[in-house]
Amino acid sequence: MSKLLSEKTKQVFLVPLSKNNPITVQVLGICSALAVTAKLEPALVMGLSVTIIVAFSNLIISLLRNTIPNRIRIIVQLVVVASLVTIVSEFLKAYAYDISVQLSVYIGLIITNCILMGRLEAFAMANNPWESFVDGFGNGFGYAWILVVVAFFRELLGSGTLLGFKVIPHSFYEAGYANNGLMILPPMALIIVACVIWVHRARNKELQEK
Amino acid sequence: MENVASIFVKSIFVDNMIFAYFLGMCSYLAVSKNVKTSIGLGMAVIFVLAITLPINYLLEVHVLKEGALTWLSPNLKDLDLSYLAFILFIAVIAAMTQLVEMAVEKFSPSLYSSLGIFLPLIAVNCAIMGGSLFMQQRAFNNVAETTSYAIGSGVGWTLAIVGLAAIREKMEYSDVPAPLRGLGITFITVALMGIAFMCFSGLKI
Secondary structure, X not given: OOOOOOHHHHHHHHHHHOOOOOOOOOOOOHHHHHHOOOOHHHHHHHHHHHHHHHHHHHHHHHHHOOOOOHHHHHHHHHHXXXXXXXXXXXXXXXXXXXXXXXXXXXXXXXXHOHHHHHHHHHHHXXXXXXXXXXXXXXXXXXXXXXXXXXXXXXXXXXXXXXOOEEOOOHHHHXXXXXXXXXXXXXXXXXHHHHHHHHXXXXXXXXXXXX | OHXXXXXXXXXXXXXXXXXXXXXXXXXXXXXXOXXXXXXXXXXXXXXXXXXXXXXXXXXXXXXXXXXXXXXXXXXXXXXXXXXXXXXHHHHHHHHHHHXXXXXXXXXXXXXXXXXXXXXXXXXXXXXXXXXXXXXXHHOOOOHHHHHHHHHHHHHHHHHHHHHHHHHHHHHOOOOOOHHHOOXXXXXXXXXXXXXXXXXXXXXXX
């Protein structure tokens, strides 16, 4: 075990969770992060799908990295990613049809999700398979937790539910509380991500921009 | 003909790639620092969308759909290749951007030097792939409608990036709280622009 998780590998896994988070610091994969977060459930599925796809495409590309000619590497990467996305999409259609309908085109768009290309180019092309695999998981989870936080607030304040269950007691509504319909609309996703960035950068001063 | 025009206007304002679907966000946030380069990128996006979408449409109708291969042989009418859509679409997009890049380099070096770095990056811009997937989902009737959707979406994307770049140029001079500087305030600006664009949502032509 100690050999599997050496100090460096541990760093590779932990850094993307906060200091080098794909969404708030590297600014990768924003599109899907904003679009699927109106409800918690699709956000969880999306986070999980992206994690699996990043980890395995990192692994495959890292295994192939010495045999890929430099000029056509983007196309090779795209083909590997597209095959993995096709597998995940067919899997979701078979076992979680409702969610795959809710996610609609955004599952297909994982192919062009910048997290994938970013990590493949920056990490998998230059590191060994095991570390690339761990890096994929780290970045996938870093992406997923932002999605879950955003979706949590949007679903709670927008529909008063979490994972489809009512959590705001009925007496609140009788006392005059109302769901904030604006939360479900696309622009609020941006504002919540901005708030996450705000908190994150207020706590990590070295990330602030001049 | 009316349908073509209405798809065009709708795809610019109502179904705006950025404000309604967040497509192409990465390059949208990264390149919108000044107006001139953002116009260049916008042009490149319109160009590539207008070329790849009709090709992908023809592929979808004549190769991928269930029973689309009957023109090859009537025995193939039960064949459904739609699970190959992702791979085929992305291959077309990557190949077309490469071709467009080579053609532009050969025939218009001045345009090439102004678009230069952006052209190859467009292959992984989600606006292009998203355009193809929405085209598949909405099932347009013919190539004309698809082309008008492609150009409309591109124009909408360009409008959004040029608008944001103009605002960011002005924002250089404002005093933003330190943790929000850069990325954070840009997100909020985009959100406010998105709310403004929501007033088009009832638009019917």
